[in-house]
Amino acid sequence: MSWKITAFAPRDIVQAALVAHEDAFDWDYDIVLAGSEIAEDKPEEWQLEAWLPRKPTRADKAAIAALFEAGAPGMTVEKLPETDWVTLSQQDVAPIREGPFHVHTPEYPAKDGPGLRDFTIPASQAFGTGQHETTAGCLAMLAEMKARGALVRNLADIGTGTGLLAFAAMHLWPRALATASDIDAVCAPVVLDNAALNGVATGARAGELTMVIADGMADPLLKARGPYDLLIANILAGPLVELAPDFSRAVLPGGSILLAGLLATQERKVRAAYARAGLRLAARIQRGDWSILWLRKRAYGRVRGSRVGQMPDWSRGW
Template identity: 50%
Template sequence: MSWIVSLPCTRAEAEAVSNGSALDALAEPPVVVTREIDQDAGLWQLDAYVDDKPAPALLTMIHALVPSAKGKQPTVDELVEQDWVTLSQQGLEPVQAGRFFVHTSSYADRIPPGTTPFLIDASQAFGTGGHDTTAGCLEMLDRVKRKGTTPRNIADIGTGTGLLAFAAMALWPSARTIASDIDPASIFVTRDNAAINRMPLGRGSGALTLAVAPGTDHPAIRHRAPYDLVIANILAGPLITLAPDIAVATAPGGHAILAGLIARQMEPVLAAYRTQGFRLAARGGSSEWPCLLLVKRRRYGWRRKERAFHRADPADASFGSW
């Protein structure tokens, strides 16, 4: 059995908690989730999941995360064990973004004609297409294709379920594509999803290479650089930190699709990439979750900036290096 502790909160408190809290220092910290329960009224809620019935001290710590709930008693409920994956899949509606139709097994017999479908069931990894960031990236990929761009070398950094890498492969089937994630579980999920969606794995053209890596730090990613297209649907902080590395990995004139940031984080992210020689070519996504298409400027003349990029031995460019 497990338990859930719920309290009302403000949006500001929800955003603050998402960046970490005092609970993280506990030996067995609760899983804390915040969500908007009424968009019109601006009502938010904090839910903390714990394995055992929460002690008063833990309730006090959880209450301290949301000062706006002072004087209100938290709701504490015992959860009955259920098949959460199956339940979550039942609640996932299909998503159509550009030419892509992303669905779970429940909708496998309801694919609209003329779409490019992907079956992505609920899993441990992020990226089922339902979130605005993933849908925005799918639409941006479709937009890049319609403009006539033809990347031959593609990297999906922070791939999650592999969905964006699959979409790129469907658009440019002759390209070489590599997908990486810092979480080994995501790479296992991507491998399984590749089999389900008949996406070939390997190292040649038209195949997908997989790697566990923090950012671009992997021999296979370094060896294949520079890339005509880099996709990074992660978070604003890592996007800013990775700006120099993504700049090195992107070919002059190449594109970068960035997402995972909220609207107020767009300017700091853009500033980090402009410093590295990128310009904003297009903005997509939703008003709250923008998706940015950047182009790396070409450098001409004897003053052009060049940075050495470590070329690993081809033998290091291993597939599925977990």
Template identity: 55%
Template sequence: MSAEPRGDGVTGFPFDAPRDGSWKLTLPCTRAEADALAGDLPTLALLDPPPTLMTSEPDPDAPDAWRLDAYFEAEPDAASIRLIRDLVPSAAGTAPALEHVPEEDWVTLSQEGLAPIHAGRFWVHTPQHGADDAPAGSVRFAIAAGRAFGTGHHETTAGCLAMLDRLRRAGHHYGNIADVGTGTGLLAFAARSLWPSARIVASDIDPVSIEVTVENAAANAVPVGRARTAIELVVAAGLDHPRLKARAPYDLLIANILAGPLVELAPVFARALAPGGTLILAGLLQTQAEAVATAYRRQGLRLAEDARFGDWPTLRLVKRAARPARGRARKGVAVGMGSWSTDGAI
């Protein structure tokens, strides 16, 4: 699945509510506990279906007083409530608040608090709110809160948007771009707006995310498909797809997923990146940034920038250019630049 972390300090991650609504369990938590909820939570696998977790900072003047909201598709039993309480030890002794959220309130709830995000030149708003408030000259995208991650309201996505904007302002140009773990398609849309002549492919391990990307593309007048200026969409884990292999090497690769997969995919991404190419990584905690950067240094990439949007890092790495091979090169053929072979494991 695509990949903004759970525990969104801004809005959280809405899901498709059942026809009779959902149930919300609310507990206080600390900032540290909220950050911890951004990682993988194996204990949630004990619940079927697992709840959707949302964290928020109700009062900016009380930076350590956060709130956890857990949304269930059915009324949770005592065991489920205990499991959620165990995630936030600071709430011991606090009675959890449990309430039913009717279906007719879900859309309103999912859009509440989704103030437009301004990152670089980009203005990201929901279809219902914020379009008219966009600053002059901004690039606007309407992205609905819904079935996929990547609405732009989490700092990881906003950080990637800001990074892309800075690269364009600095004069960088890219002709072959991949967005891995695209979620809602937003980062691929943003890249296309910055480099309209580039070939762009967006992938996600979750077929639902690709469906959502198609819907968002239509809403934002972004063409999808294999046409030269369209965004090609692929369901794949990492770069494990013939189309993704065939289109490599990439001079810009974006991956807003989680720290664990980013480390595992380091050899794959490094191999798929052209010499001198740019890699943008997000979806990791600050405490995970060094481990992720180290995994890519071992693959011949250097860390060019470690930027934060809020408390979440966005890493920009550059693949070192290959040294020219000794000896004579045939006219018109670059020697020593390496190549991408579809026979290699991805």
């Protein structure tokens, strides 16, 4: 990406612009957006950054400005040197520890210890090195699901990025059939390289990971390998809402869906879509401005003391 547009505004205004972006169905996806605080000591002062593979046109600037309800604040436009900005943004990030998982880039040493699973995830063009609050929150939720006795024999990680969440789920349920998918073709070699680096078996048998490139659930292999006990999707709120019926159909009664990539302000809309699709909340985590949701599909018959056709409410007090 060789050009960047930056707009500065208070946090709530930038977050509202990001929500508007997800609801803009005619958005040009050559324009990649991100919002962040401008400094750690200024948590309420944010910036909206837009990266483009071309010099911004008047229409590009207008599309970004239209995301702001009162019009965009002053925007700066700059040409960037030829650099892999996605990889650069993920370098030199500190390791994280979530539940039994220690995740780090190759610049940091591995850790070993009782019950600890170390993952080395190099910075790459694929999303998900573990440091983002949504990815880290998903690792914590997977550990919580295991601790609460979730049984997983068949899992899928949709929008897998680097493959990290699929790897983590396979560690917790090592005999499960595992499938990972992403819409971006760059992720296939990244996932396979990361699997080899971390000793994760690839293939089509139980305990092995199969990687496919697919748009949502629109893939013959994803359909053939379902239905799933666990479906993971750390993507964006807009696609999560759109895919709710497909995800529900892909999960067994009593099965679990782990959702992330949504702001806390978007949670109600996402949960409503999944409630309509027959799922209810089992647990949630909030990390910063982000929500991580564990949903269970209504089961037929009795499940852990619940009434017929209902799921127990495990969300209380957590």
